[in-house]
Amino acid sequence: MKVLFIGGTGLISAAATRLALAEGFDLYLLNRGSRPPGLPGSHHLVADVRRPAEVRAALQDFEFEVVVDWIAYAPDDIERDMALFRGRVGQYVFISSASAYQKPPEHYLITEITPLHNPYWEYSRNKIACEERLMRARRDEEFPVTIVRPSMTYDTNLPIAMGGWGTYTLADRLIRGRQIIVHGDGSSLWVVTHADDFARGLLGLLGNGRAVGEAFHITSDEVLTWNQIYQTIAEALGAEANIVHVPSDFIARVSPELAGSLLGDKTWSVVFDNTKIKTFVPGFQAATPFRDGIRRTLAWFAADGERRCVDDAVNTEMDRILKAYAAGAD
Numbered sequence: 001m002k003v004l005f006i007g008g009t010g011l012i013s014a015a016a017t018r019l020a021l022a023e024g025f026d027l028y029l030l031n032r033g034s035r036p037p038g039l040p041g042s043h044h045l046v047a048d049v050r051r052p053a054e055v056r057a058a059l060q061d062f063e064f065e066v067v068v069d070w071i072a073y074a075p076d077d078i079e080r081d082m083a084l085f086r087g088r089v090g091q092y093v094f095i096s097s098a099s100a101y102q103k104p105p106e107h108y109l110i111t112e113i114t115p116l117h118n119p120y121w122e123y124s125r126n127k128i129a130c131e132e133r134l135m136r137a138r139r140d141e142e143f144p145v146t147i148v149r150p151s152m153t154y155d156t157n158l159p160i161a162m163g164g165w166g167t168y169t170l171a172d173r174l175i176r177g178r179q180i181i182v183h184g185d186g187s188s189l190w191v192v193t194h195a196d197d198f199a200r201g202l203l204g205l206l207g208n209g210r211a212v213g214e215a216f217h218i219t220s221d222e223v224l225t226w227n228q229i230y231q232t233i234a235e236a237l238g239a240e241a242n243i244v245h246v247p248s249d250f251i252a253r254v255s256p257e258l259a260g261s262l263l264g265d266k267t268w269s270v271v272f273d274n275t276k277i278k279t280f281v282p283g284f285q286a287a288t289p290f291r292d293g294i295r296r297t298l299a300w301f302a303a304d305g306e307r308r309c310v311d312d313a314v315n316t317e318m319d320r321i322l323k324a325y326a327a328g329a330d
């Protein structure tokens, strides 16, 4: 199958790239080539997707059975993609986000018919606007869209609510015995999914005609509390988690830039009903327990010192929140 990934070397897309190549897909990756692809077998198209002329030059007159856009975040991105691929693609897959589901949730168990509504987080509202535009294109012009909503997915990143997404900052704090912040009292429910599991669900949808016009989430069935997530990371590092519980509202007041992601997502208990993806992709089942997956992630960090980057600005911000909370508690 001839497939184009826009992105494809990122935190969660790299796993899908590896699996697609292992399964023999004729895979094209379009990105700026700023990370070593390390993924032999793919065709590399170098372009900045925000520069239409560059993209058109890179795509030439290729036609793809499937295009997956990993990095569309706003309706303008969708308009660009539709202009590029209208009539030239059998299936267009939009990577949305499970944070688009109703917040606060009326019911903890999320299915694909849970309404999309997020008054707290602009990122999620933009994903919703993208989905709405695409479903309108599906109705009006039979644009062959499939929507996929990852929830928190990890591989070469720590799945955390705060503390430096994509960096080693939180692990470094744990190793040094420094305090870490867990929002709320750490007892709300959350689901983290290994990117290899997500990739298997996603690939089962590619070229799957029944999936056109449909939306899916693809997650693990393992449900954890946030305390368990942080304690499992600490345990895998051989460290003791020095947890300070801080209410999300307090964090959002002190550090407004964290408000959207917390109040619009991680604060709420969510559990995903994966019946739909299992129905469309027979045999699909997330297979990586967090205890195992996080050890693989930490082994990846351990293999190369350059990967263990610590964000000083994040540390300063964590310490500022902790100080404000301690002062309030006193």
Ligand SMILES: NC(=O)c1ccc[n+]([C@@H]2O[C@H](COP(=O)([O-])OP(=O)(O)OC[C@H]3O[C@@H](n4cnc5c(N)ncnc54)[C@H](OP(=O)(O)O)[C@@H]3O)[C@@H](O)[C@H]2O)c1
Pocket (backbone or CB within 6 Å): 006, 007, 008, 009, 010, 011, 012, 013, 014, 030, 031, 032, 033, 034, 035, 047, 048, 049, 050, 070, 071, 072, 095, 096, 097, 098, 099, 149, 150, 151, 152, 153, 154
């Ligand atoms: N991880 C999660 O927990 C989670 C949860 C919900 C939704 N999502 C969704 O998953 C998607 C992120 O996937 P990811 O983690 O694989 O992405 P990522 O880590 O942000 O990677 C970005 C990819 O896109 C390429 N790229 C970035 N800017 C580009 C540009 N201007 N032009 C061309 N290529 C560009 C990058 O390569 P170059 O830098 O070389 O260009 C890389 O291949 C997003 O849509 C996000 O909303 C993720």
